[in-house]
Structure formats: structure tokens, C-alpha cells
Amino acid sequence: MDRKRALIYPYDSESAFLLRFNHLNKVFNSVGVVSPRGWALVGKDAGTADGGGEIGLIVAKDFEEYNDKDYDAVVLVDSFKELDFEKIVYPKLELQVSKGKGIISLTKIESYHLKLLEDLCNSNNVSFQSFVDDKKPNMPKLTNILDIDVPVIFVLGLGDRTQKFNIQLSLWEGLKRLGYNVSQIGSKSYGSIFGFHSFPDFMLSDDISEQNKVILFNRMVKRIEINEKPDVIIIGVPGGIMAINKDIAQGFGIIPYMISQAVKADASILSIYYEEYSEDFFKEIELLAKYRFRATIDCFNLSNIKIDYAEVEQSKQMSYLMVDKAFIDDKKNKYKGVNKPFFNIFNENDQRDIVQYIVDVLSGEEAIEDVL
Amino acid sequence: MDIKDAFIHTFNTRQGYYLYDVNTNSILKIDKNLYEYINKRKNGSSEIKEDLEEKINKMRDQGFLSSKRVEKMEHSFSSLLPYVIKNRLSSITLQVTQQCNLRCEYCVYSGSYKNRIHDDKSMSFDIAKKGIDLLIENSSESNMINIGFYGGEPLLRPDFIMQCVEYAKEQAEGQNILFHMTTNGTLLKGKIADYMAENDVQILVSLDGPEEIHDKNRKFASNGKGTFKVIMENIAELKKKHPEYVKKNISFNAVLDGTTDFHCTTKFFCEYEDIKDFRINTASVSNQYSNKEIRMKESFYIDISYERFKFLLYKLGKLDKRYASKLYETEFAKSIVSINERKNYKSVSKKEHHGGPCVPGLNRLFMDTDGTFYPCERVSELSEHMKIGNIYDGFDLDKMDKILNIGRLTEDKCRNCWAYRFCYLCAAFADNIEGLSKEKKLSNCVRVRNDIEERMKNYCMMREMGYAFNDEAAYALEGEVL
Structure with a gap:
């Protein structure tokens, strides 16, 4: 099936993976990116957004910079900064829809705005597709946990913006290339565009008890195991594994905890913020993973995002600083004293090496073929 | 051990x-x-x-x-400065003009300080545009950008300010912008006042107290007359036309002159009908870069201490609010609540820097009329060490690093200083115009340590007296404030 040629909007660091892994996207082909002028990306290479190296597309300030013939749809995405839907987003989409461009949504849109957008598309006879998982599950009647018999890999993060999704996509691609049958639940709600499962909406619902969420997630993974017969299941775990301090709650690690109670990981990757950590930090984080999440951290990814703690303390909202991939390549070498490998997922060699490393970790368990 | x-x-x-x-x-x-x-x-x-x-x-x-002990004084942002200027600029304050329509006795531009003096230089719109562009272009990771107008007296050039605001709004689509201005308030009227209200510009008006105290220092350059009445008329008019804006966006900055009657000042800010509802910041007459020592009358010091004592009694529920001076609300938060909110650590790190320095350029970048950058508006424009770049050549990372890591000058002392986490000395405290001086910086240390010890004592005393520091936050969850 021919993929729709699409422009990403509003483009920033949160959607850069769509370009970096465009070849894996089954739904649309990202041919261009549009970003509001005030986000400091216009006129720059799209790779500037996530600091992960050049991509080869220049960020446009408006859709008009593209020729009408060169794209079929606009993809509405999540962004790091919020944008006023009615004042900024909707007028731009209105113009695109009037030109016959379809809308693909990868972001949860408030119901009132969603209706507005659907009506707009309907009245102009253009398509509106949402890939955000919002299926309502049936409540479980039993409360037992079913064992998952194939190896499970967790991709965990110390918090948001630690490039967990890039790691998941690298694993997905790498393991498939090595011939494995891979099933995957992505940490985002629209994994289906890459052919894997989206993170289920029920895990974020306020109306379902924590116990039921654990059971539902366990059953979801078990059914994937039965139906898809994978060699390995990758689970991208959203959010952060713990509160970093009194000001930075990161959801208190509640979702990772629920997932770890639903499914036991056979291998785990933890992506951490850039910081000058002491070796004690890694010892403690491994203990935390072991006792809170029943998981062994097998390797670390050093992301290119640093938390600006002073600013968070003052403004009471998350504040970050982004460095580039060369900086991280240099810094990750300083952790050679830690007995676990460090990767930089923006480094092409590391993208390949992390896959091989995880295969080796899982293969290492093959001395015991099964525990009955 | x-x-x-x-x-x-x-x-x-x-x-x-x-x-x-x-x-x-x-x-x-x-x-x-x-x-x-x-x-x-x-x-x-x-x-x-x-x-x-x-x-x-x-x-x-x-x-x-x-x-x-810390082994090396090094700020955690040292190696990150290139990235700060690339994606985390969040503020620029434009020196709109060096002209002022007032001649205040204690002004840092009056000639009594090692700083520039009042001049007729003004910023061109081209330089302002370049400054605004630089901010927007390098703020991709900032949650918000701030654009400030500073002087001299910025309202001497209302059209320039409006031009800058319109330009920034046009260029920064999708980004939150906060405009702010520091003004003497004498020209805050008519069209420009309405424009400020329409654009939610946060304004800090310099007002030192009641008429006799304010007018002692703050006088028109043209006739030497006091400015109090004019400011009050302007504020009253603005309040009448834009009450919500004024409530949200106007605050006063009072420079406390230690030779005046402090009781009158505090009474004015707490009880004067047209003023009592505003937020007030206080600052003492600046000693930094001063050519002469600034002294305070003993009675002034006693009055201040007594008001501070009454405020603590009010916080402990032992004195009615009407007897407590709101001039201490900010000081209480900064000096005592901050001790309660300190973070706990396992130990000191190998590399750390004492408290005090802001990351140059990150939050308070100041640009003078010629387009030269300074870490903030409070440093001397005569000091070459504080010039961290300019609009044409960009930033000077070496100078920024020296300012950020001012602790290196005094590393041997700072490593062993018990107060280093709470220190508030930045490069300005070491700047003697000719250079960044170890001796000048160290001359502040006894005062800083005494001050920090006093804050800790007050914090402990409040705990001993039963003050519950977290109660206000607990109720804030439900939208109530005690």
C-alpha cells in the first residue's frame, strides 16, 4: 500500500523519531515538517530538534513553503510545548483541509476540538484518521497473573524525554533484521503506525482500579504471546520509574510499577537523563529496579537531556537543557567503571550494539532452557 | 575519624x-x-x-x-554553556535608553558608583530586533521567554517599546512571551499605559515610601521637584481604567534609605489606601560598586529588626496580621522558608560550586544600547569582565565560564566553608572593575556566613515555637491559602 505523503505539525523534539524511523512507518511517509516560528527550529535541520544529528529536512514555518502537489496529509503530533488549538492549530488545519489534505492525528485531542476537526474533514470530504488508542477494555473477573513464556524486554526511563521511543524503534528494527519475530507494546499511544501495539489507554484511565490495570495489562501481553507467537516481546514503559525529588514527581513511577507487576522482564534497558552521576547512583538504581520492578538493569542509555533543577525548583515546572550526541558520546565513556554498558541511542553504532547486547543477555539465559 | x-x-x-x-x-x-x-x-x-x-x-x-569536602569548585553547567546559549536562552532585558528624566541621589548611574553615568545614548530598533531574534532563535528548550525594558527610564521611548513588543509577538508564534519593565512611573500614562495593559506587561515601579521619603531621593532632573505625586496620579488613573491588569501586573520596588524613618515607610506600604494591595519588593541602597560606604542610622536598623520580629510573631499566630509589615513577606520566604525547603543529599560531590552565581545568559541576559551583553542589569557596565559578548560577535564563552565559576578564585576557602551551599556571592561581589578580585570576594564572607547562621537560627526558632512550615502548601492543594 502506498503511504500517504505527510507534513508533520507542530514539529519539535517529541516528533523527531517519526523522521529518524520514517522507513518503519507503515501509515505515512514524512516528507516535511512545520513548526511555529517561536519554537526556534524554523530554517534549521530537523535533527536540531532532538539533538540527535542531522536528518536532512529543513523545518518550515508554514505549510505554504511546500508545494501542494508534494503532500497528501497533515500529521498532528504531540509537542513538548503546548500550542493554542483554537488560535493557532485549527486555522492552519482549516486551510489545509480546504485544500483537500487529510488529517492524521497522533495526539489526544480534547473532545470538543475533535468534533470540530471531524466535522471540518467531513464537510470537505477529506479523511480524518486517529491512531490514538482509546479502546475501552472489558473488566477482568479473575485477579491472577499469567506467566509470559517468551522473553520480555523492558525499555524504562528515568523520566520523560529520555528517548525511550527511539530505543524501542531501534530494538524493533534490529531484532527483526536479525530474523526474530518481535511483538511490541510501545510507550506511546500510537505504536500502530509502526505495526506494533500502542500503549493501552486503560492504563492511564482514572476510572479503572490499579489492580484491574495490572490484570488487564497481563492479559493483553498474554494474548499477544498467544496470537503473534513472538520470539521476544518488547515493552516500552511510559514515564519515569520514580520521583526524582520533591519537585519532580514523574508520576511517582506508578505506571512502571503496575507494568512490572503484570509482566516480569527478562532484560531491561534504563534510559537516564544526562548528569554527572557517581558510581553509587548506579548501584542504588539497580537495587531499586530489582526490588520495586523485579527487573535487572542490563544496560543504560545516556540521553542528551539534562534536567535544570534550579529552574524546576523556582518555576515548579519541568525544565530541560539539551546537549548534542557528540557530547554524550564523550560523556558515556566516563562510566567505564560501572559494570554495565552505556549506550547513546543517537549514535548509529550504539543503535546496532544495543540490539546485539540485548540478544546476548537473553541468550545467556539459555543454559537453562526452561524453568518448570 | x-x-x-x-x-x-x-x-x-x-x-x-x-x-x-x-x-x-x-x-x-x-x-x-x-x-x-x-x-x-x-x-x-x-x-x-x-x-x-x-x-x-x-x-x-x-x-x-x-x-x-568538595574537591573542586566547578559549576554543574560549566561544560554545558555552549548548549545554554544554543537552546536555553529565556530572557533578554533591553537597555532602551541611558537617559533618565529623574536624578535620584542613590542611583547607580548618578556618578556615585563605579558604573556608567546618565547619557543620551539610546538603543536602535535594529539592535533591539537582533537581540529579540537571538533570544527566540536560541530558546527551543525554554518554557517561556521574557523580554524586559530597562533604562535609564524606558518610558522616555514609548514608540520603541511598542515596536519591540509587536515585533516579538510576530516572531515568536507558539512561544509564551512575558514582557516586563522597570520604570520610575512618572511617564506611565495615556496611550503607553493602555498599551502596557493590553499586552499584560509586568511593571515594577520604583516607589520608596510616603511623599517626604520618596521625594528625598527621587527628583525630576528638569526642576529638582519630587516625583511622588505624579506617580500616584498615574497609578490611580491606570487602576481606574484597568483594575484587573493593575492587580495582576503592577508591583513596587522600594529602595530603603537607611537615613530615613523606616516606620513611616512600612506604614505607608501597609496602610495607604491606594498602595496597600500591591506587591512590594524592598532593596537597600546598593553597596556594590559604590564609591563610598553606605551607612544606615542605628534607629533605622532597630526599626527594621523590630518589624521583622513582629512579622515572625504574626507568622506564629501571636500577633494580628494588621500589625505585621508585608514588606517582610518576601524576606520570610527567601530567608527562612528556603531553609525549610533545602534539599537533602548523601554527601557533597567531588565537583560542586558554592551557591550564588546564576548561569550567565540563562535567565537574566542584559543588553546595553550598543548591543553588548552582560550577565544581568546589576553589574557595572564599565567592567570589561562582565561583558560576555555582543550582538555582532555572539557570546564569549571564556568570560561566561569565569563568571559562572567565580568560586575557583577562592577555592581553598570555599571548599572548607560550612555555608557554601547557601552562599549568595556571584562574580559581581568580586568585581573591582580592574578585575575579578579574590580579596574583594573574600571580604564578604564573614557577613554571608553570619547572615546564613542567622537564617538557620530563625528557622530553628520558628520550629521550636511550633510554626508548621508545610501547612500553607497543604491547604493550597484545595485552593485555599491560610
Whole structure:
């Protein structure tokens, strides 16, 4: 099936993976990116957004910079900064829809705005597709946990913006290339565009008890195991594994905890913020993973995002600083004293090496073929 | 390890004995015997008391009393400066003009300071545009950008300010912008006042107190007359036309002149009908870069201390709010609540910097009329060390690094200073125009340590008296404030 040629909007660091892994996207082909002028990306290479190296597309300030013939749809995405839907987003989409461009949504849109957008598309006879998982599950009647018999890999993060999704996509691609049958639940709600499962909406619902969420997630993974017969299941775990301090709650690690109670990981990757950590930090984080999440951290990814703690303390909202991939390549070498490998997922060699490393970790368990 | 080597500081209040453990950033209440024993041991006594040593060992087992020191004074943003200027600029304050329509006695541009003096230089719109572009272009990771207007008196050029605001709004689509201005308030009227209200510009008006105190220093350049009446008329008019805007966006900055009557000042800000509902910041007449020593009358100091005491009584519920000066609300948060909100650590790190320096360029970048950058508007424009770049050549990372890591100048002292986490000395305290001076910086240390000890004592005293620091936050969850 021919993929729709699409422009990403509003483009920033949160959607850069769509370009970096465009070849894996089954739904649309990202041919261009549009970003509001005030986000400091216009006129720059799209790779500037996530600091992960050049991509080869220049960020446009408006859709008009593209020729009408060169794209079929606009993809509405999540962004790091919020944008006023009615004042900024909707007028731009209105113009695109009037030109016959379809809308693909990868972001949860408030119901009132969603209706507005659907009506707009309907009245102009253009398509509106949402890939955000919002299926309502049936409540479980039993409360037992079913064992998952194939190896499970967790991709965990110390918090948001630690490039967990890039790691998941690298694993997905790498393991498939090595011939494995891979099933995957992505940490985002629209994994289906890459052919894997989206993170289920029920895990974020306020109306379902924590116990039921654990059971539902366990059953979801078990059914994937039965139906898809994978060699390995990758689970991208959203959010952060713990509160970093009194000001930075990161959801208190509640979702990772629920997932770890639903499914036991056979291998785990933890992506951490850039910081000058002491070796004690890694010892403690491994203990935390072991006792809170029943998981062994097998390797670390050093992301290119640093938390600006002073600013968070003052403004009471998350504040970050982004460095580039060369900086991280240099810094990750300083952790050679830690007995676990460090990767930089923006480094092409590391993208390949992390896959091989995880295969080796899982293969290492093959001395015991099964525990009955 | 001997207690003599522990990285600690002891102090006492009327009711309690305390030990501040630097490594963990904890304040421990201890008994009098132990307090006296530790002090004696630290002062060279070799007498060992087994029962007290046992207590000390228990404290060590709990992770306290470590002798570990920072090995190197290095700010955690040192190697990140290239990225700060690339994606985390969040503010620029434009020196709209060096002209002023007032001649205030204590103004840092009056000639009494090692700083530039009033001049007729003004910023061109081209330079302002370049500054705004630089900010927007390098703020991709900033949650919000701030654009400030500073002088001289910025309202001498209302059209320029409007031009800048319109340009920034047009260029920064999708980004939150906060505009702010520091003004003497004498020209805040008519069309420009309406424009400020329409654009939610936050305004800090300089107002020192009641007419006789304000007018003592703040006089028109043209006729030497006081400016109080004009400011009050302008504020009243603005309040009448834009009440919500004024409530949200106007605050006053009062420079406390130690030669005046403090009671009159505080009474004015707390009781004067047209003023009492505004937020007030206070600052003393600046000593930094001053050519002469700034002195305070003893009676002024006594009055200030008495008002501070009354405010603490009010916080403890022992004095009605109407007797407490709101001039202390900010000071209370900065000096005492901040002690309560300090973070705890396992130990000091190998590389750390003492408190004080802001990351140059990150939050308070100041650009003068010629397009030269300074870390903030408070440093001397005569100091070459504070010029961290310009709009044509970009930033000077070496100079920024020196300003950020001003602790390197005094590393031997800072490494062993118990107060380093709470220190507030930045490069401006070391700047003697000719250079960044170790001696000048160190001359502030006794005062800083005394001040920090006083804050800790007040914090402990408030706890002893039953003040519950977290109560207000607990109720804020439900939208209520105590």
C-alpha cells in the first residue's frame, strides 16, 4: 500500500523519531515538517530538534513553503510545548483541509476540538484518521497473573524525554533484521503506525482500579504471546520509574510499577537523563529496579537531556537543557567503571550494539532452557 | 575519624542546640552536653568522653558527620554553556535608553558608583530586533521567554517599546512571551499605559515610601521637584481604567534609605489606601560598586529588626496580621522558608560550586544600547569582565565560564566553608572593575556566613515555637491559602 505523503505539525523534539524511523512507518511517509516560528527550529535541520544529528529536512514555518502537489496529509503530533488549538492549530488545519489534505492525528485531542476537526474533514470530504488508542477494555473477573513464556524486554526511563521511543524503534528494527519475530507494546499511544501495539489507554484511565490495570495489562501481553507467537516481546514503559525529588514527581513511577507487576522482564534497558552521576547512583538504581520492578538493569542509555533543577525548583515546572550526541558520546565513556554498558541511542553504532547486547543477555539465559 | 574533622557547623538558639551537617545538608537538634563537647573538641580539646563519643558514632552510622569536602569548585553547567546559549536562552532585558528624566541621589548611574553615568545614548530598533531574534532563535528548550525594558527610564521611548513588543509577538508564534519593565512611573500614562495593559506587561515601579521619603531621593532632573505625586496620579488613573491588569501586573520596588524613618515607610506600604494591595519588593541602597560606604542610622536598623520580629510573631499566630509589615513577606520566604525547603543529599560531590552565581545568559541576559551583553542589569557596565559578548560577535564563552565559576578564585576557602551551599556571592561581589578580585570576594564572607547562621537560627526558632512550615502548601492543594 502506498503511504500517504505527510507534513508533520507542530514539529519539535517529541516528533523527531517519526523522521529518524520514517522507513518503519507503515501509515505515512514524512516528507516535511512545520513548526511555529517561536519554537526556534524554523530554517534549521530537523535533527536540531532532538539533538540527535542531522536528518536532512529543513523545518518550515508554514505549510505554504511546500508545494501542494508534494503532500497528501497533515500529521498532528504531540509537542513538548503546548500550542493554542483554537488560535493557532485549527486555522492552519482549516486551510489545509480546504485544500483537500487529510488529517492524521497522533495526539489526544480534547473532545470538543475533535468534533470540530471531524466535522471540518467531513464537510470537505477529506479523511480524518486517529491512531490514538482509546479502546475501552472489558473488566477482568479473575485477579491472577499469567506467566509470559517468551522473553520480555523492558525499555524504562528515568523520566520523560529520555528517548525511550527511539530505543524501542531501534530494538524493533534490529531484532527483526536479525530474523526474530518481535511483538511490541510501545510507550506511546500510537505504536500502530509502526505495526506494533500502542500503549493501552486503560492504563492511564482514572476510572479503572490499579489492580484491574495490572490484570488487564497481563492479559493483553498474554494474548499477544498467544496470537503473534513472538520470539521476544518488547515493552516500552511510559514515564519515569520514580520521583526524582520533591519537585519532580514523574508520576511517582506508578505506571512502571503496575507494568512490572503484570509482566516480569527478562532484560531491561534504563534510559537516564544526562548528569554527572557517581558510581553509587548506579548501584542504588539497580537495587531499586530489582526490588520495586523485579527487573535487572542490563544496560543504560545516556540521553542528551539534562534536567535544570534550579529552574524546576523556582518555576515548579519541568525544565530541560539539551546537549548534542557528540557530547554524550564523550560523556558515556566516563562510566567505564560501572559494570554495565552505556549506550547513546543517537549514535548509529550504539543503535546496532544495543540490539546485539540485548540478544546476548537473553541468550545467556539459555543454559537453562526452561524453568518448570 | 575524629569529630574535629567533621564538616559541620554548630549554633544555638535560646531553646535549642543544633548541628548543621554540610554533607547531608541536614540540621540536627542535639543535646547541650553533646553540643558543648563537639565545640570543645573542634576547638582543640583532647578530652574524650566515652558516652558522648558513642552518640557521635551513632550519628556517623546514620550517615552524618562526614569529613568529606568538595574537591573542586566547578559549576554543574560549566561544560554545558555552549548548549545554554544554543537552546536555553529565556530572557533578554533591553537597555532602551541611558537617559533618565529623574536624578535620584542613590542611583547607580548618578556618578556615585563605579558604573556608567546618565547619557543620551539610546538603543536602535535594529539592535533591539537582533537581540529579540537571538533570544527566540536560541530558546527551543525554554518554557517561556521574557523580554524586559530597562533604562535609564524606558518610558522616555514609548514608540520603541511598542515596536519591540509587536515585533516579538510576530516572531515568536507558539512561544509564551512575558514582557516586563522597570520604570520610575512618572511617564506611565495615556496611550503607553493602555498599551502596557493590553499586552499584560509586568511593571515594577520604583516607589520608596510616603511623599517626604520618596521625594528625598527621587527628583525630576528638569526642576529638582519630587516625583511622588505624579506617580500616584498615574497609578490611580491606570487602576481606574484597568483594575484587573493593575492587580495582576503592577508591583513596587522600594529602595530603603537607611537615613530615613523606616516606620513611616512600612506604614505607608501597609496602610495607604491606594498602595496597600500591591506587591512590594524592598532593596537597600546598593553597596556594590559604590564609591563610598553606605551607612544606615542605628534607629533605622532597630526599626527594621523590630518589624521583622513582629512579622515572625504574626507568622506564629501571636500577633494580628494588621500589625505585621508585608514588606517582610518576601524576606520570610527567601530567608527562612528556603531553609525549610533545602534539599537533602548523601554527601557533597567531588565537583560542586558554592551557591550564588546564576548561569550567565540563562535567565537574566542584559543588553546595553550598543548591543553588548552582560550577565544581568546589576553589574557595572564599565567592567570589561562582565561583558560576555555582543550582538555582532555572539557570546564569549571564556568570560561566561569565569563568571559562572567565580568560586575557583577562592577555592581553598570555599571548599572548607560550612555555608557554601547557601552562599549568595556571584562574580559581581568580586568585581573591582580592574578585575575579578579574590580579596574583594573574600571580604564578604564573614557577613554571608553570619547572615546564613542567622537564617538557620530563625528557622530553628520558628520550629521550636511550633510554626508548621508545610501547612500553607497543604491547604493550597484545595485552593485555599491560610
